[in-house]
Amino acid sequence: MPSTTTELMDVTPMIAARKLYKRFGRAEVLKGVSLTIDKGEVIAVIGPSGSGKSTFLRCLNHLEVIDAGEIVIEGDTLVDTDASGCCRYAPEPELRRICRKMGMVFQQFNLFPHLTVLQNITEAPITVKGLSREAVIPQAEELLRKVGLLEKRDAYPARLSGGQKQRVAIARALAMEPDIMLFDEPTSALDPELTGEVLRSMRQLADERMTMLVVTHEMAFARDVSTRVVFMDEGEILEARAAREMFASPAHPRTRAFLEHML
Amino acid sequence: MTIQTRIGRRLVGVARHDGMTYFLEILQPLLEGTGVTLHVFLLTLALSVPFGLGLALLRLSPWRLVGRVVNGYIWLMRGTPLMLQMLFIYFALPFVPVIGVRLPDFPAAIVAFVLNYAAYFAEIFRAGIQSIERGQYEAAKVLGLSYGQTMRRVVLPQVIKRILPPMSNETITLVKDTSLIYVLAMNDLLRAARGLVQRDFTTMPFVVAAAFYLLMTLVLTWGFQYLEKRHAVYDD
Numbered sequence A: 001m002p003s004t005t006t007e008l009m010d011v012t013p014m015i016a017a018r019k020l021y022k023r024f025g026r027a028e029v030l031k032g033v034s035l036t037i038d039k040g041e042v043i044a045v046i047g048p049s050g051s052g053k054s055t056f057l058r059c060l061n062h063l064e065v066i067d068a069g070e071i072v073i074e075g076d077t078l079v080d081t082d083a084s085g086c087c088r089y090a091p092e093p094e095l096r097r098i099c100r101k102m103g104m105v106f107q108q109f110n111l112f113p114h115l116t117v118l119q120n121i122t123e124a125p126i127t128v129k130g131l132s133r134e135a136v137i138p139q140a141e142e143l144l145r146k147v148g149l150l151e152k153r154d155a156y157p158a159r160l161s162g163g164q165k166q167r168v169a170i171a172r173a174l175a176m177e178p179d180i181m182l183f184d185e186p187t188s189a190l191d192p193e194l195t196g197e198v199l200r201s202m203r204q205l206a207d208e209r210m211t212m213l214v215v216t217h218e219m220a221f222a223r224d225v226s227t228r229v230v231f232m233d234e235g236e237i238l239e240a241r242a243a244r245e246m247f248a249s250p251a252h253p254r255t256r257a258f259l260e261h262m263l
Numbered sequence B: 001m002t003i004q005t006r007i008g009r010r011l012v013g014v015a016r017h018d019g020m021t022y023f024l025e026i027l028q029p030l031l032e033g034t035g036v037t038l039h040v041f042l043l044t045l046a047l048s049v050p051f052g053l054g055l056a057l058l059r060l061s062p063w064r065l066v067g068r069v070v071n072g073y074i075w076l077m078r079g080t081p082l083m084l085q086m087l088f089i090y091f092a093l094p095f096v097p098v099i100g101v102r103l104p105d106f107p108a109a110i111v112a113f114v115l116n117y118a119a120y121f122a123e124i125f126r127a128g129i130q131s132i133e134r135g136q137y138e139a140a141k142v143l144g145l146s147y148g149q150t151m152r153r154v155v156l157p158q159v160i161k162r163i164l165p166p167m168s169n170e171t172i173t174l175v176k177d178t179s180l181i182y183v184l185a186m187n188d189l190l191r192a193a194r195g196l197v198q199r200d201f202t203t204m205p206f207v208v209a210a211a212f213y214l215l216m217t218l219v220l221t222w223g224f225q226y227l228e229k230r231h232a233v234y235d236d
C-alpha cells in the first residue's frame, strides 16, 4: 500500500541528535543534548542567554565540532562516537553532502556585500551545484518574489534595511533547496518594526511544511507557529513539548521562571 | 681636463645645437632604458602578486610550522635591503652548496625583486584576508562552498577592494625601485640618464628621466583609481 510506504519513510527523523557534548576550553556548553526532529516540525528553541542554543544549532551543521555524541541527518550519520568515547565525523565529501541538506539563517545576515541580491542567491547554486546562470535566475526571482523583494534584485546588500537583508538571506538559503532550515535568532538584530516582515516569511515557510529549527526570543512566534518548544538552560534541554502545553503549564520551575520573565 | 674646461665645452655645444635636437638625441637611449625598467616592473608584478598571495594563504593556514616558516621568510625579505638581496643572488648564490646556481644579471634581478616584493604583497594580502568577518566564511560553508570556492568567490573579491590603496602604494614604489638594478650593470632608465649626464655634462637627461617616471606612476595612479571606482559600487 502506498500510504504505508510513505509512513515508513516518514519515520526517519530529519534530525536525530543524541547526547551531544561540547566544551569551549573549560566551559562545558552542551552537556548531553538530545533532540529528534521529524519531517515538517517547526521547533522553537528558547532559553536564557549563554545557555548553548546557538552552539547546539551550529553543531548540527558542523560550524562547531562536537566532543562526543551522535548526529544523524535524514538517516545519514554526520558524526558518531564509539564505545571508547572517540568521536568520528563522516569523510569530507559525505560530510558536505549531509550538511547541504540544512540551510541556515544567521542573526547578522552574513550576506555577501560584493554581490547583488540576485547574485547572493544564485552564487551557491552556480558554484556548488554547477548549474548555469540562465537555469538559476528564474528560480532566484521566484524566491525573491516569495519574500517580497523582487524589485531589489539588482541592489547591493548595503542598500537594504535589516528586514530586507534577512529576507534575502532566507531566499539565499532556500535556493540550495534544503530539507531543513536552521535559524539562529533571525530577528534579534532588527529594529522591532522590521521583525514582522521576517517572521511573515518564516511563517509562510512553516505553512509549506518546511522542517525548521528556530532559536528565538520571539515568544509569539514560538507559541503560534512552532509545533514544539524546546527550553534550554545551562547546556541542557530541560523540556521539549508542544507549544501550547509549554506555555500553558511549563513543567520545570526554571522554564516557568524564564517564561514569566519573557512574557 | 678641468671641470671648468668641460663646462666650457658643453656650453659651446649647447650653443651649437639647440635643446630640441639634443632632446631627440637622448630620447633613444632613454626609451631603451625605460624598456628595461618596464620589463623588470611588469615581470616582478606578474610573478610576485600570485607568489605573495600564496605566501599569505600559507601564513594563514592551520599548519603552525608552515606559518612560522613564512613569517621568517617575510622577516628576512623585509629586514634586509633589496640591493643586498640582489647582490647576494648574483654574486654569492653560485657558491652556496646544493641550491647554488649562477644566474645571468637579468634573471638574478628578477628573482631578487620577486622574492622581495612577494613578502610585502603577502603582508598586504594577509591583512586583507584577516579583515573579512568570520560570518562570511560561515555563510559560504553553510551554502556548501568548499574552502577554495569560498576564497575565490567570496573572500578574495572583497579582499581586493580593501587592499587596493596599499597595493597602489607598493606598485608605485616598485616602479622606482627598479632603478636598483644598476648595481648589476643593467641599463635601466635611471642608469641610462646618468650615463648621458656624465657624458654630456648637462642635467637634461635627469629631467627627462624624471618626466618618464612621473608618466609611469601617473598611468598606475589612474589604473588604481579606475579599479577603486569599479569596486566602489558596493559598500562593505
Ligand SMILES: Nc1ncnc2c1ncn2[C@@H]1O[C@H](COP(=O)(O)OP(=O)(O)OP(=O)(O)O)[C@@H](O)[C@H]1O
Pocket (backbone or CB within 6 Å): A024, A027, A029, A047, A048, A049, A050, A051, A052, A053, A054, A055, A056
Ligand atoms: N567560540 C566560542 N569560544 C568560546 N566560548 C564560546 C564560543 N561560542 C560560545 N561560547 C560560550 O558558550 C556559551 C553558550 O553560548 P551560545 O552562543 O551557544 O549561547 P546562546 O544560548 O546562543 O546565547 P544567546 O541567547 O546570548 O545567543 C556561552 O557561555 C558562550 O560564551
Ligand SMILES: [Mg+2]
Pocket (backbone or CB within 6 Å): A053, A054, A055, A184, A185
Ligand atoms: Mg545565540
